[in-house]
Amino acid sequence: MTDKTDSSRNPSRRAVLGAGAGLLSAAAGGMATPARAELGELSLPAKAPEQPPPGYNILFVLVDQEHFFEKWPFPVPGREYLKKYGTAFLNHQNASQVCSSARSVVYTGQHIQHTGVFDNMEAPWQANMSTTVGTIGDRLRQLGYHAAYQGKWHLSANIDAAKKPVDASLLTNRKIIESYGFADFLGVGDLIDGALGGYSFDNFSTESAVTWLRTKARELKAQGQPWFMAVNLVNPHDVMYVNSDAPGEVVQGKHAAYPIDRPPDNEIYVAEWDVPLPATRHQLLNTPDRPRAHYEYQATQ
Template sequence: MKITRRDISKGLAAAASTALMSPSLANSLKPSNHKKPSRHNKNTKRKNVLIIVTDQERARLTLPENLTLPARRRFDDNAVVFEQYHIASLSCAPSRSVIYTGQHVQKTRLFNNPGYGDGAVDLNPSKTPTLGQLFKDIGYKTAYKGKWHLSSVNALKRKDNSQSLQPFGFDEWQKGKDTGGLVYQGANEDSDILADAQDYMNRQLQHDGTDPWLLAINFHNPHDVMWLDANGRQAATRLRPGLVSDMAPAIDQYPYNHDFGFGLPTSFGDDLSTKPEAQQLFLDQAQYFYGQLDPSDEQAHRRVLNYYAACLLDSDKTIDSLLRYLEETGLADDTIVVMTSDHGEMAGSHGIRHKGPFMYKENINVPLSIRHPEGLAGIASKGLFSALDLTPTLLGLVGENPLKHNPDFKGYDHSDVIFGRSNNSPRQALLVNFSNTTQGNPRLDKIRMSAKRAEDQGAPARQFHFPENFIQFDSRTLGRGIFDGRYKFSRWFTPGDHHLPETWSVLVGRNDLELYDVSNDPDELNNLAHHPEQNSTMIMAMNAKLNQLVTQEVGIDLGAHMPGDPATWTAT
């Protein structure tokens, strides 16, 4: 049976015909002649702020070299591109919580997706103010469109959710329920999200008020790649078919059914034998959740990578429509525009697909481009930038002192780079936290999924208790990592053993370790910590940096952000 889209954007084929041109982004960026602006003048209207967040999009420089995304390129040519922007947590809701609050997951407490798995919690806006509330407090109208994923808003069962995000500081949301990124949702619903966002901006233009607005638009694609049945057998071999969503074939319509000819990355053949066990556990669990897929199946993984390219191309048409709307209405002249994503997609790198407990560049290095009408344009910054810094930076771009509005901010304001007042990033290293307890538990997942499948077929229900029937406490699946621009170091520990290792014996005895020199090993294949004694000096130096960064940005990190009894998460 052919699967078609209910609404395919016109002109998609024309855009994709340019998808195989591409000199690199860095070569296309040129300095602009913008003057350095003065600090915000309170007698003039502030700039509007538009935040565009895609789902599961990795950084441009990690994509196939010949894949060109015309709308994104056009935007980047008029923005500051932060090539070394990295998320601060994995995956989905944990990462989004950092983006929209400027706080690590130890503060937001979103270690898992809300409503997914026992123990998961919603973002608490009274304890962790969002970007929406912070901007509302300085006189902005605020709105949010598209995927939310920070609270169990659907449990409210409202017929109209337009005001459901007001407790989080967003005056307006959408009538329909939250959409978590199910099969074909990007292809079918991103156009609706765009239309809703344009309707909001049209209303602001009609009112012609003096109050500026902040609008966050959260699209699904390229997330559709998550549910691709890559070999035609995954749907049938899932332990529990239909769990969360269906695995499905490619949409039988361009660009989704097109083979762009992209080959597998250099790292595809990585057998993970020198890597932390969390990575292999993730692959094992994926066999049950997503269905059977041989990690060495080159044809299937090529299909994933090319489908990912198709999702990006379709998304690029949506982005193009939005950018043209801003230009045609004149809003581009009065609006700060941010384009980013919540996490990446492996798409065959290291023989892995999806996103999960690993700190590879394809997973944590995502796009960030910021265009300020009075800022620099066509500049590629190689300075480090963390998702923790995004909210403080946006406040800085509208003339506010971030710490005045939230003294708990640990991130940095990069607005001086955007305005050309500084060439250097204020950040020397960035911290990545992985506290997700739903990934890396194949043994227990197999038991639960098998029992639920039997229950679906009429067997008596079995009782499962959190956390003992959900989390493998004997597996090192939680992580803390640091990247300083050259060296990437991470340590992985069991969920019940949150600790701050200060000695060699504790570090190597209670953690799986990773260390990469990305200058000499850009594909992150050579784990210098596999035989830790051979690089003990560098490992201890990076561990000291990591400990310092954890202490500086988190404080005490002994699992207090996890659900239930704190003693569950810390070894005695």
């Protein structure tokens, strides 16, 4: 049986950019202040050009654990702006829902049997994704792009060495990300992926990206070199680590697999929206139509 893993390692510039119009979340030209989107307003993506203009820059924004809405039940002006003037995934299907596996598919375009990432990096049996697996960064570099990366990684455990931000080696982390085809990483590693990680670190990732756009991107423009910037935000992933126990009860927090925390006293986190919950919200966990894993996980708590 012929191994076709590397059959698309050297695509043409035209092929990648043509696919990029439907693959990447936002094509960045000028940046403007988004207008406020009304509740439930549906923004349609801009039509991709038949032929990308020279120096077609790409800003790719990835968020973590977000439910898909055709129409958002509350205002999200920033993302609606990106959706209107960029490209959004409206029919993306993911068969590898654990974080590291899913991210390996996103950033390589290959299935997990080729990326070698079958579980999250925290699992003792899961090895780092090999640097021989071609990434978006590798492919775009072949086409003359400067590929950069900011925010959450979760594709190699070697970037998760520090337990506190002050102990993180920025240079070591940058070299790790560089080995996967992405330059200019500025971050403390994947310790940002935990309780209140998005609340605590997403602003840092965003500001790092904005600073890059105001500095490095301008240098590249002057040199006539196109760029790709991946901005990886944690939220709404904070919901995974929320302590939802009612006052005086200890259910979720009794044997939590990961550290959990109460939502912070912040206007975004304390806001309430009148959004109907799905019918399965109060469904018993051991009914035949539910995955057995739901019940087994709850039974361990």
